[in-house]
Amino acid sequence: MGEKTKEQASMVRDLTSGSVTKQILIFAMPLFVANALQAIYNLVDMVVVGQVIGGTGMSAVSIGGDVLHLLTFLAMGFASAGQVIISQYVGARKHHLISKMIGTMFTFLFAISIIMSVSCYLLRYQILNILNTPSESYTYTMDYMVICIFGLIFIYGYNIVSAILRGMGDSRRPFVFIAIAAVINTLLDIFFVAFCHMGVAGAALATVIGQGASFVISIFYLYRRKEEFGFDFKRESFRISGEVLKPLLVLGIPMAIQSAAINISKIVLTAWINAEGVVYSALAGIYNKSALMMGIVSNSFTTAGSSMTGQSIGAEKYDRVPRILQVVLTIGLAITIVVSVMLYCFPDVVCSMFTSDRDVLAKASLVVMPVILNFFGCATRSGAFSLINGSGNSRLNLLVALIDGVIGRIGLAALLGFVLNWRSAGFWYGDAVAGFAPILIGTVFFLSGRWRKGAQ
Incomplete structure (x- = not known):
């Protein structure tokens, strides 16, 4: 068991003592603001394009964005796993393993990002055809997707740096990095498109430039503080260490499968909705971006809860965990209620933010209730994943991935959309209802007490 240096001590934040509510809020608020900015960041392309180009442009951004999110499933899964493992190393005082994890994550995930980008480019036509991309928006979609996939390495890089910092208890710097990306993307979106x-x-180019700037600045920060991280950025530091790769794979693969399963299910639903025409494809954009906005915001509390849970389990302070979950759930539901009331009372105002296309706005009411239902699913998932991810239980992550991502979303959407003939509305309701699966599984896991055993 390694002792931390004075430099490392200045970077590591102990989340195993003190007021749980205060710790959650202090850790989560920078993430909350950062993720709110990221939500805006993801909305800007849709809003600017929707206002300037109309429904065909919205369809292109919606489909291209879905493809991009699918390609990030490995970054999200392995970065989340790395964050949990680092937080457990911090709690258990195993600081000598942190630098090995940093080098392993960089080399492993950068290699994956290059493979994913090249593969997607080579299969670009097949991908759009499988998605039933409307002919009216096909060229726009191709432009958006191709430009974004070549910026994939920046998304992977940002997720690595953020995972390192959050695992060590630092949520402020990731906020600064994403804030920079959001501002650059917004300004360039308006400049390039309008x-x-x-x-x-132009919207895609603005996105890539914003992501690139955020990543470069985050790497520069990590390099300037390398002594405090115990990582010297020399070539040998980027060697993959079998000692930390094994736990990263054991936890990261189920987390990546979980992310992939949810994204694949959304791709399947997108293909079904696209077959309904360009108006419904544009509506899918409103549903997806609204759901993504709340999902990203709730993820801030999931991240905070996971880090606190990971450190508490690593330090064997099990009595803090129930309180952590209670606080995460309470805050998530409070935010959801406020946002849902606003959307329910002013649906036309919200939907008109995305586009002025009359055909799209005429049917926008179809997505209001599914979006609200999805919001509540996001709030409950934050509590469940704080426990599941923080405990490092890989088997349970895989189970959630299969039930939530595949059986639940695709199964319910097919039942409501095709069997009951609700069509697009059924697809959206199926997706939203399936989002409650994690809280059911997480509750059973909590009551069983098996989370006290740590990583499985």
């Missing part, structure tokens, strides 16, 4: 008339390609 003033330079570059269309959907």
Whole structure:
């Protein structure tokens, strides 16, 4: 068991003592603001393109964005796993393993990002055809997707740096990095699309430039503070260590499968909805971006809860865990109620933010209740995943992935959309209802007490 240096001590934040509510809020608020900015960041492309180009542009951003999110499933899964493992190393005082995990994550995930980008580019036509991309938005979608996939390495890089910092208890720097990306993306979106008339390609280019700037700055910060992380950025530091790769794979693969299963289910639903025409494809964009906005915000509390749970379990302070979950759930539900009331009372105002296309707005009411239902699913998931991810239980993550991502979303959507003939509305309701599976599984896991055993 390694002792931490003075430099490392200045970076590591102990989340195993003190007021749980205070710790959650202090840790989560920078994440909350950062994720709110990221939600805006993801909405900007849709809003600017929707206002300037209309429904066909919204369809392109919606489909291209879904493909991009699918390609990030490995980054999300392994970065989340790395964060949990680092937090457990911190709680158990195993600081000598942190630098090995940093180097392993960089090399492993960068290699994956390159493979994913090249593969997606080679299969770009097949991907759009499988998704039933409407002919009216096909060219726009291709432009958006191709430009974004070449910025995939920046998304992977940002997730690595953020996982390292959050695992060590630092949530402020990731907020700064994503804030920079959000501001750059917003300004360039308006400039490229509205003033330079570059269309959907301009929106994609703005996104990639924003992501690139965020990643470069985050790497520069990590390099400037390398002594405090115990990572010297020399070539040999990037060697993959079998000692930490094994736990990263054991936990990361189920987490990646979970992320992939949810994203694949959304891709399947997107393909079904696209077959209904460009108007419904644009509506899917409103549903997905609204759901993503709340999902990203609730993820801030999931991240805080996971880090606190991981450190508490690593330090064998099990009595703190129930209180952590209670606080995460309470805050998540309170935010959800406020946002849902606003959407229910002013649906036209919210939907008109995305587009002025009359055909799309005429049917926008179809997505209001599914979006609200999805919001509540996001709030309850934050509590469940704080426990599941924080405990490092890989088997349970895999179970949630299969039930939530595949059986639940695709199964319920098919039942409501095809069997009951609700069509697009059924697809959205099925997706939203399936989002409650994690809280059911997480509750059983909590009551069983098996989370006290740590990583499985």
